[in-house]
Amino acid sequence: MHTVSIAIRALTKSYGALTALDSFDLEVEQGTIFGLLGPNGAGKTTLIRILTTLMRQSSGDAFIEGLDIQRYGCEIRSMIGVVSQENSLDRYLTARENLELHARLHGMEKQLYKRRIDELLELMGLAGRQKDFPDTFSGGMQRRLVIARALVHQPRVLFLDEPTTGLDPQSRRAVWEYVRSLAGSMTIFLTTHYLEEAEQLCDRIAIMDHGRLIALGSIQELKDRLSGATVYEIEFTGQGAAHYAALLASMPCVLDVTQVGHKVTVTLECWECLSEIVTALNGAPVRRISLQERTLEDVFISLTGQKVRE
Amino acid sequence: MLRGAMAIWQRDMQVLRRSIISELVAVVAYPLTIYLAFGIGMQSYIGLVDGAPYALFIAPGLITMTAVSAAYNESVWSLWFHRRVQFTIESYRVTPVSVSEIVIAKIFTGFMHGLIKGCVVGMVIFAITPFRFPMEHLFQYLLFLIPGSALFSCAGIIGGTVMDKPETIGKVEAVLVMPLIFMSGLFFPLSSYPSSLLVWVRALPTTALFEGARRALVAGDLMPLPALQVVLSSVVAFAAAVFIFRYKMSE
Numbered sequence: 001m002h003t004v005s006i007a008i009r010a011l012t013k014s015y016g017a018l019t020a021l022d023s024f025d026l027e028v029e030q031g032t033i034f035g036l037l038g039p040n041g042a043g044k045t046t047l048i049r050i051l052t053t054l055m056r057q058s059s060g061d062a063f064i065e066g067l068d069i070q071r072y073g074c075e076i077r078s079m080i081g082v083v084s085q086e087n088s089l090d091r092y093l094t095a096r097e098n099l100e101l102h103a104r105l106h107g108m109e110k111q112l113y114k115r116r117i118d119e120l121l122e123l124m125g126l127a128g129r130q131k132d133f134p135d136t137f138s139g140g141m142q143r144r145l146v147i148a149r150a151l152v153h154q155p156r157v158l159f160l161d162e163p164t165t166g167l168d169p170q171s172r173r174a175v176w177e178y179v180r181s182l183a184g185s186m187t188i189f190l191t192t193h194y195l196e197e198a199e200q201l202c203d204r205i206a207i208m209d210h211g212r213l214i215a216l217g218s219i220q221e222l223k224d225r226l227s228g229a230t231v232y233e234i235e236f237t238g239q240g241a242a243h244y245a246a247l248l249a250s251m252p253c254v255l256d257v258t259q260v261g262h263k264v265t266v267t268l269e270c271w272e273c274l275s276e277i278v279t280a281l282n283g284a285p286v287r288r289i290s291l292q293e294r295t296l297e298d299v300f301i302s303l304t305g306q307k308v309r310e
Numbered sequence: 311m312l313r314g315a316m317a318i319w320q321r322d323m324q325v326l327r328r329s330i331i332s333e334l335v336a337v338v339a340y341p342l343t344i345y346l347a348f349g350i351g352m353q354s355y356i357g358l359v360d361g362a363p364y365a366l367f368i369a370p371g372l373i374t375m376t377a378v379s380a381a382y383n384e385s386v387w388s389l390w391f392h393r394r395v396q397f398t399i400e401s402y403r404v405t406p407v408s409v410s411e412i413v414i415a416k417i418f419t420g421f422m423h424g425l426i427k428g429c430v431v432g433m434v435i436f437a438i439t440p441f442r443f444p445m446e447h448l449f450q451y452l453l454f455l456i457p458g459s460a461l462f463s464c465a466g467i468i469g470g471t472v473m474d475k476p477e478t479i480g481k482v483e484a485v486l487v488m489p490l491i492f493m494s495g496l497f498f499p500l501s502s503y504p505s506s507l508l509v510w511v512r513a514l515p516t517t518a519l520f521e522g523a524r525r526a527l528v529a530g531d532l533m534p535l536p537a538l539q540v541v542l543s544s545v546v547a548f549a550a551a552v553f554i555f556r557y558k559m560s561e
């Protein structure tokens with residue numbers, strides 16, 4: 001049975017004349033990892049701030065575990081964990097005290113949170129530094145501490161706004177591994193700019209831009225949607241590349257040809273025309289023909305364009 | 311219901327405990343310098359004010375000033391810092407704690423800073439100067455000092471909520487808070503004001519506070535009207551602080 005954990009209906013948020021969220025619709029299933037992607041200023045943080053009751057929507061509705069975010073703010077906050085885009089650690093409290101304060105704000109009993117905090121510090125590799133102040137931590141350690149804080153009260157829904165920004169590959173992998181281990185027991189809603197992160201972690205992905213949802217599905221579904229065209233890279237030995245590039249460009253089933261040095265990239269209407277290409281290249285000094293896998297990045301760029309956002 | 315407020319207030323007191331010595335040294339230095347410069351240095355030029363030596367005349371006001379400005383400063387800077395720099399207010403707001411609890415905790419912290427620092431300055435002045443007052447006057451004095459610290463803490467909370475830039479906070483302190491304190495008869499008797507102006511000066515809750523507090527401490531007078539004025543102002547400021555903070559957070 002699939003139960004909906006987060007339901008968003010026609011959610012809209014305007015800052016004056018700017019519409020940061022434009023009738024946004026989305027459903028996230030319980031126990032899954034959901035990734036929200038989008039260029040800078042797309043409205044990802046705005047959406048998370050509304051869902052975590054930090055901000056009120058201009059119109060539309062949203063429900064967390066069936067509860068209306070506008071009416072049941074307190075109940076919702078007691079079952080969500082939030083890692084915001086900026087680290088909001090208290091630099092006057094030690095790492096451990098940061099977690100303890102959070103536990104107390106959630107009304108947890110001391111004997112309960114003591115053990116839980118021990119576990120989390122161990123898990124995040126911070127046990128040895130628990131008596132230090134967070135401003136003596138590296139960026140990655142601070143981020144891990146924020147994630148630990150969001151988990152102290154064992155939330156049912158976890159919101160992560162760019163959880164691994166600024167982390168080195170090792171720390172990023174450690175966070176991924178941990179997030180993956182949580183899936184199933186809680187619903188995870190994350191935003192990221194790292195497409196690899198989304199591919200590694202998420203069951204489903206949404207891509208948004210200018211406050212609107214522009215694509216939704218599993219990674220494979222999104223890649224498949226990137227038109228039926230397939231791209232091959234052909235590497236030649238010797239000087240023939242330019243000649244064969246011109247020859248390939250004249251073939252009807254070839255949509256596009258680009259040549260850089262010995263390498264020619266051809267875009268075909270469909271993979272069935274590969275045999276025609278091979279026939280045409282009969283006797284050519286071909287060293288290698290390889291299929292270019294579509295990446296999530298291709299999907300992302302094709303949907304949101306090349307232009308850098310101001 | 312106030313469990314969350316308690317947790318935040320305890321956090322503030324824990325942080326204060328850690329830095330109490332340096333905080334107190336800083337807070338005692340200023341009034342003590344003023345006391346030495348004016349009370350001792352200028353005493354022989356000034357003579358008696360309202361029948362008392364000048365050093366005695368200004369001592370209660372210096373204690374009151376320390377308390378209320380400590381309450382104001384703690385509240386305004388702490389709220390600004392937690393809201394704009396550290397984003398800790400936001401981390402409180404994603405827990406089941408209500409916005410009112412957060413602001414109540416912060417008001418109470420500022421109030422405690424005022425009370426603690428006022429008491430310490432009082433003790434220092436008591437220990438190293440000839441300023442003396444009968445112990446039973448302390449009760450009347452506290453009837454002014456407690457709502458006075460609360461009033462300034464609430465004013466600080468309002469300031470820290472509405473002002474986003476640190477330089478604005480500095481400017482407001484220079485043009486509003488310090489003049490209000492100095493105008494309220496801290497260094498001179500109110501009778502020095504021309505009578506046309508005096509009506510307005512007396513209408514200020516700060517004047518009621520400083521004048522009432524001095525009379526309470528030195529003479530043991532409990533002037534009901536000024537006391538009521540300070541209490542009412544602090545109640546209004548409390549309601550305003552809670553309302554403004556909640557409004558700002560719902561934006």
Ligand SMILES: Nc1ncnc2c1ncn2[C@@H]1O[C@H](COP(=O)(O)OP(=O)(O)OP(=O)(O)O)[C@@H](O)[C@H]1O
Pocket residue numbers: 015018020038039040041042043044045046047085
């Ligand atoms: N408090 C605010 N007042 C006015 N406009 C805002 C405010 N917060 C965000 N915006 C605007 O809303 C839009 C969406 O911002 P948001 O922070 O949600 O983007 P984002 O997708 O999280 O971007 P990033 O990837 O850079 O974090 C942006 O155009 C931003 O300028």
Ligand SMILES: [Mg+2]
Pocket residue numbers: 044045046085161
């Ligand atoms: Mg963002």
